Amino acid sequence: MSYSFLDFLGLLGAVGLFLYGMKVMSEGLQKAAGDRLRNILGAMTRNRFTGTLTGFFITAMIQSSSASTVMVVSFVNAGLMSLAQSMAVIMGANVGTTFTAWVISLFGFTVNISSFVLPLIGLSIPLLFTKKSRNKSIGEFLIGFAFLFMGLDMISKYVPDLQSNPEMFAFLEHYASMGYGSVLIFVAVGILLTMVIQSSAATFAITLIMCSKGWIDFDLSCALVLGSNIGTTITPILASMSGNVAAKRTAMGHLLFNLLGTVWVLCLYYPFVNLNVWLTEALGQGNPEALSAYVNHIEATQPEIYNHLFD
Structure with a gap:
């Protein structure tokens, strides 16, 4: 895998597009919203329980906790949500993001939100040339929204392609027998990996591959997933950089x-x-701790079957 200086400059440009989209989206939302959207958001987040449910369902539908938390940061930045309301939604988003993991493990795919970006820009352009200022503001919000997701998509394209090269992580097998030290190492790897590829779902997919190939045991795969939960906070932190103090507090929360x-x-x-x-066995799915030993046994005794399975 080669990674050139031009690719690095592309990554910087993608981050810039993401931040610019965040700025345009927040400004357009602030101008277009008025009291109506504020009242709707207030009703959806009137207490911590409805706010948590809102965050859960939004994240489950769009299959991206990063996207939902970035939207929450933009709402706070536009003065449409308070810090307390935003934290309830973020807590729900952290539960809703597990839905993506279940989809990956069961079906092996995720919804690609970035595919709607160009049609969204096409629909937004006419609004910019209307006479009503409200319509112009809506157009700015939609274009900022599109730029934001375009930036996220380009960031994932310009970072080193780690997801398609899981064999790069085979060396971690050497650090898998250090007891609790291995757990801390794999948590750190999960943090760094998710910060680089900007997706906890992609980290989860890599973790599944490493488990299925027998490189790591079940307890270390849990450590990788725990680390990814910290690493995924980098996206709203980036989004809050162009926002006000309230937006920065939301990202820090x-x-x-x-x-x-x-x-x-x-x-x-x-x-x-x-x-x-215990829960996995109680649900009739077998013992996940036995997977690594089983795969390693197949690799040692029947390498042709092992290679056929993972080709």
Whole structure:
């Protein structure tokens, strides 16, 4: 895999497009919203429970916690949501993002939101040339929204293609027998990997590949997923860079929520892993801890079958 200086400049441009889209989207939303959208958002997030449910269903539908948290940051930046309301939605988004993991594990695909970007820009352009200022503001919001997702899509294209080259992570097998130290190493890998590829779902897909090939055990795959929950906060942090103080506080609240959640799980890590094993067996799906040993046994005794399975 080659990665040139031109690719790095493309990555910088993609980040710039993302930040510009965030700025245009927030400004257009602020001008177009008025009190109507504020009232709708207020009704959807009138208490912590409805706010959490809103975050869960939005994230489950669009299959991206990064997208939903970025929208929350933009709403806070536009003064349409308070910090307390935004945190409830972000908590729901953290639960809703697990829906993506289930879709990947069951069906192997995710919805590509970026495919709607160009049609959205096409629909938005006429609004910019209307006489009504409200329509112009709506057009600005939609174009900013499109630029934001275009930037996210381009960021994923210009980072090193780690998802398509999982063999790059085969070396981690050497760090898989260090006890609790291995857990901390794999949490750090999950954080860095998700920050680079800007997608916890992609990190989850890589984790599935590493498990299925027998490179890591089940307990270390859990550590990778825990790390990805911290790494995924980088997207709203980037979005808040062009926002006001309230937007920055929302992004920081998202980081603290995921960080503190990971810390307490690490304090009870092995009971947590055992609970996962028990639940999986109780649901009739077998013992996930036996997968690595089973795959390694096939690789050692029947390499032709192993190669056929993973080709």
